Amino acid sequence: xxxxNKLTISDARDALRKGDVTSVELTEACLSAVQGxxxxxxxxxxxxxxxxxxxxxxxxxxxxxxxxAMCGIPLGIKDLFCTxxxxxxxASRILDGFKPEYESTVTQNLFDAGAVMLxxxxxxxxxxGSSNETSCYGNVVNPWRRGNDEAQLTPGxxxxxxxxxxxxxxxxxxxxxxxxxxxxxPAAFTGxxxxxxxxxxxxxxxxxxxxxxxxxxxxxxxxxxxxxxMLGAMCGHDPRDSTSADIPVPDFxxxxxxxxxxxxxxxxxxxxxxxxxxxxxxLWADGTAMLKDAGAEIRDISLPHTKYALPAYxxxxxxxxxxxxxxxxxxxxxxxxxxxxxxxxxxxxxKTRAEGFGPEVQRRVxxxxxxxxxxxxxxxxxxxxxxxxxxKRDFEEVxxxxxxxxLTPATPSAAFGLGEMTDAxxxxxxxxxxxxxTVNLAGLPGIAVPAGTDKQGLPLGLQLIGRPWDEGDLLNxxxxxxxxxxFVAKPAKWW
Amino acid sequence: MSxxxxxxxxxxxxxxxxxxEDALPALAEEFNTILGFIERLGxxxxxxVEPMTSVTPQSLKRRDDVVxxxxxxxxxxxxxxxxxxxxxxxxxxxx
Numbered sequence: 001x002x003x004x005n006k007l008t009i010s011d012a013r014d015a016l017r018k019g020d021v022t023s024v025e026l027t028e029a030c031l032s033a034v035q036g037x038x039x040x041x042x043x044x045x046x047x048x049x050x051x052x053x054x055x056x057x058x059x060x061x062x063x064x065x066x067x068x069a070m071c072g073i074p075l076g077i078k079d080l081f082c083t084x085x086x087x088x089x090x091a092s093r094i095l096d097g098f099k100p101e102y103e104s105t106v107t108q109n110l111f112d113a114g115a116v117m118l119x120x121x122x123x124x125x126x127x128x129g130s131s132n133e134t135s136c137y138g139n140v141v142n143p144w145r146r147g148n149d150e151a152q153l154t155p156g157x158x159x160x161x162x163x164x165x166x167x168x169x170x171x172x173x174x175x176x177x178x179x180x181x182x183x184x185x186p187a188a189f190t191g192x193x194x195x196x197x198x199x200x201x202x203x204x205x206x207x208x209x210x211x212x213x214x215x216x217x218x219x220x221x222x223x224x225x226x227x228x229x230m231l232g233a234m235c236g237h238d239p240r241d242s243t244s245a246d247i248p249v250p251d252f253x254x255x256x257x258x259x260x261x262x263x264x265x266x267x268x269x270x271x272x273x274x275x276x277x278x279x280x281x282x283l284w285a286d287g288t289a290m291l292k293d294a295g296a297e298i299r300d301i302s303l304p305h306t307k308y309a310l311p312a313y314x315x316x317x318x319x320x321x322x323x324x325x326x327x328x329x330x331x332x333x334x335x336x337x338x339x340x341x342x343x344x345x346x347x348x349x350x351k352t353r354a355e356g357f358g359p360e361v362q363r364r365v366x367x368x369x370x371x372x373x374x375x376x377x378x379x380x381x382x383x384x385x386x387x388x389x390x391x392k393r394d395f396e397e398v399x400x401x402x403x404x405x406x407l408t409p410a411t412p413s414a415a416f417g418l419g420e421m422t423d424a425x426x427x428x429x430x431x432x433x434x435x436x437x438t439v440n441l442a443g444l445p446g447i448a449v450p451a452g453t454d455k456q457g458l459p460l461g462l463q464l465i466g467r468p469w470d471e472g473d474l475l476n477x478x479x480x481x482x483x484x485x486x487f488v489a490k491p492a493k494w495w
Numbered sequence: 496m497s498x499x500x501x502x503x504x505x506x507x508x509x510x511x512x513x514x515x516e517d518a519l520p521a522l523a524e525e526f527n528t529i530l531g532f533i534e535r536l537g538x539x540x541x542x543x544v545e546p547m548t549s550v551t552p553q554s555l556k557r558r559d560d561v562v563x564x565x566x567x568x569x570x571x572x573x574x575x576x577x578x579x580x581x582x583x584x585x586x587x588x589x590x
Contacts, residue, residue, distance in 0.1 A: 097574075098574050099573075099574065100574075101567075101570035101571075101573060101574075102570075198551070199550050199551055200551050200553070213549075213550060239556070239558070242555050242556065243549075243551070243553070245551065245553070246556070305539070307535075308535065308536060308538075308539055310532075311532055311533045311534075311535045311536050312536060314529060314532060314533055315533055315536070322510065326511075329511075330576060331575065331576070331583050331585055332571075332574065332575055332583060333574035333575065333576075334574070334576070335576070336576035336577065339586060343586060344586050344587065344588070345585050345586050345587075345588050346511070347513075347586075348585065348586055349511040350511050350512060350513035351513055353510075353511055353512045353513070354512050354513035354514070357512065362510075362512055363522075363525060363529075365510050365512065366506045366507060366510045366512065366522070366526070367526065367529055367530075369506050369509045369510040370498075370502075370506045370526065370530075371533075373506070373509060380533065380536075382546050383536050383537075383539075383541060384533075384536060385546030385547045385548075386539075386541040386544040386545070386546050386547075387536055387539050387541065388546075388547040388550075389544050389545055389546065389547045390539065390541070390544060392547065392550065425525070425528045426525060426528065426529060427528055427529060427532045430532075441550075442550065443550030443551050468551065
């Protein structure tokens with residue numbers, strides 16, 4: 001077999017079980033793909049020794065029979081996940097040198113299932129960003145280009161390293177996290193699939209916290225089937241995360257029948273934004289037609305509070321971030337500023353945090369501090385939480401009226417150029433998450449599926465939003481969409 | 496609501512992030528852009544709406560009040576920038 005790094009999880013699993021390939025061979029193919037892809041800047045801490053040891057153990061387990069689906073599958077892990085003995089710094093200078101003494105529950109679950117870790121993946125600092133330009137490791141580059149134009153494009157963010165690595169076949173799949181769209185937006189920008197499950201499906205334990213009431217981990221993969229397989233291995237109840245749901249995890253892959261006859265798909269009118277590019281409009285209409293042709297009933301719906309989602313998010317997420325990031329004080333881990341004669345503990349905090357946090361993180365921590373400060377708590381933070389209640393209620397009402405899933409564009413545009421947004425004000429960058437952020441605020445599962453390309457040949461994605469805890473049904477609808485869209489384009493290798 | 500330099504400096508102080516004096520005007524301007532965006536929330540009628548506390552209706556699980564994972568002093572201190580004699584070390588706090 002050639003090009004083993006290009007396999008999907010499901011094909012690799014079948015080949016491993018048949019004995020056509022070993023995990024060691026798969027892993028070596030991926031390690032050399034990673035080595036040759038420095039120009040993408042996707043992998044930031046390689047772990048080849050660990051990968052080879054895990055691959056050998058996986059081969060032994062497969063030889064004994066009855067190995068789980070993820071056994072022997074080489075993955076990339078977002079730098080936000082704490083991995084024992086391996087640098088885990090959330091792409092921030094403030095966690096420089098941090099090597100956790102513990103393993104995040106999600107990575108432990110994957111390792112228990114026999115998965116192989118190739119290394120840690122680049123991302124926006126503390127997952128705050130939509131273009132992977134806030135990382136202390138530098139920008140990630142999208143493997144896709146606008147035709148023959150050599151301009152470097154963003155892979156999206158914050159899981160930009162994960163998206164770039166999967167799209168460029170450096171690994172079979174990757175972990176991501178999603179607080180406002182950080183799995184779905186980069187998946188859409190790179191022509192891959194990514195699902196953010198229902199809040200509480202994946203344990204947050206050992207994942208560096210950004211906004212705890214919004215953060216969820218999920219898989220970023222080449223196909224919907226792979227997302228079903230990998231999500232099943234990632235999630236499950238964890239007593240170490242008090243918000244982790246104690247409910248059974250179904251066999252998501254077994255639910256992929258492709259049959260969506262009689263399903264009711266909602267098309268929310270508020271997602272039709274002014275100035276939306278024609279190509280996005282057309283993609284959405286095409287996707288709607290595909291689901292209809294597959295036997296679904298299409299219904300126009302209204303989610304009236306949609307336009308307040310981003311402003312509510314930019315109160316709640318910074319508020320929670322300012323609290324979560326208070327722990328980076330130069331005392332317990334990571335960077336501590338060099339102090340001047342006579343500096344006390346307050347100077348230590350202030351200098352450490354000024355040196356350790358990048359501009360976007362500083363901005364959000366301070367906005368969060370402001371909206372939580374005395375006199376503004378009710379006007380901003382409490383009001384945002386009330387609006388969040390209304391946004392969730394919008395979804396509850398359409399689901400109660402019989403909607404099975406909601407179809408929207410994943411992003412308002414295709415991937416843009418690195419540096420193109422440098423002069424824009426921060427709010428312009430925040431608009432990237434306009435279609436995805438409602439899903440985090442309502443705690444719902446959402447999946448981005450590649451569904452077409454723009455006239456420059458860049459991938460475009462559609463998003464499906466499902467009922468809480470119904471990832472299986474959502475994945476099946478996504479599977480039907482994937483089959484109808486037949487997206488098979490890959491970026492031409494230039495790196 | 497507009498943020499002046501004094502408020503920007505106060506927020507930076509509360510957040511324990513050192514911001515140089517000459518960086519304050521740009522910071523205040525960014526705050527004002529973001530807060531202008533947030534102000535839109537004022538349009539929503541939230542009368543009688545409860546602020547969300549948990550996105551999924553659930554009551555937190557209880558467990559016995561016992562030590563679950565103790566005796567890990569070495570591991571806890573292993574990443575500290577300055578650890579001495581089994582403690583985190585910081586600059587002098589009390590004169």
